[in-house]
Amino acid sequence: MNKETESPKGQLVLRTLAMPSDTNPHGHIFGGWIMSQMDVGGGILAQEIARGRIVTVNASSITFHKPAMVGDVVCCYARCLKTGTSSITIAIEIWVKKISDSGNSLGQRYCITDAIYTYVSVDKHNKPRPLAEQFQNFNCETDDISKLALSHT
Numbered sequence: 001m002n003k004e005t006e007s008p009k010g011q012l013v014l015r016t017l018a019m020p021s022d023t024n025p026h027g028h029i030f031g032g033w034i035m036s037q038m039d040v041g042g043g044i045l046a047q048e049i050a051r052g053r054i055v056t057v058n059a060s061s062i063t064f065h066k067p068a069m070v071g072d073v074v075c076c077y078a079r080c081l082k083t084g085t086s087s088i089t090i091a092i093e094i095w096v097k098k099i100s101d102s103g104n105s106l107g108q109r110y111c112i113t114d115a116i117y118t119y120v121s122v123d124k125h126n127k128p129r130p131l132a133e134q135f136q137n138f139n140c141e142t143d144d145i146s147k148l149a150l151s152h153t
């Protein structure tokens with residue numbers, strides 16, 4: 001898949017800057033830091049769908065296509081793939097935007113990582129809590145995203 005010719009899928013849920021403290025010994029940004037941004041970004045969308053507390057239950061299909069570097073603007077896009085009774089499955093993409101003028105890369109923008117995270121709506125005792133009935137069993141293949149009544153898409 002050529003990620004460089006595509007556009008981000010989903011809504012922008014998080015935007016931050018990769019800092020020197022986020023680097024691994026090779027000078028690239030830690031994969032774990034990127035996964036953490038994905039967890040928070042996907043969690044924001046999941047919490048909006050759940051209208052309440054959520055926890056992460058699964059992260060899968062993570063692919064690191066390219067490294068991120070210090071100074072990159074890191075943008076997290078998320079879209080809901082499906083919901084169950086209490087679960088919410090979110091596809092997440094991390095894109096970087098180059099804002100420094102080194103190496104003729106200024107303004108470039110491309111996907112570096114994608115993954116699928118699943119969250120579960122929980123009550124205050126951390127037990128699964130059913131989503132509101134109208135938000136259960138959403139399927140992005142067959143349902144309009146407006147079914148989830150998000151504040152913006």
Ligand SMILES: CCCCCCCCCCCCCCCC(=O)SCCNC(=O)CCNC(=O)[C@H](O)C(C)(C)COP(=O)(O)OP(=O)(O)OC[C@H]1O[C@@H](n2cnc3c(N)ncnc32)[C@H](O)[C@@H]1OP(=O)(O)O
Nearest residue numbers: 039040043044047055056057058084085086087118120128
């Ligand atoms: C001051 C506060 C301000 C807040 C301001 C808002 C902030 C907004 C942004 C938040 C951004 C943070 C995002 C980070 C969130 C964490 O970091 S959470 C910390 C890490 N996660 C955890 O600690 C969770 C630990 N796990 C658990 O507690 C339990 O396993 C769970 C998740 C409650 C599930 O309990 P369970 O008894 O296994 O539940 P079970 O009935 O079997 O299954 C429930 C559902 O989960 C699904 N499921 C279970 N296992 C799996 C699996 N492996 N894969 C996929 N689905 C699964 C089931 O299929 C089922 O789905 P439905 O059929 O209901 O749709």
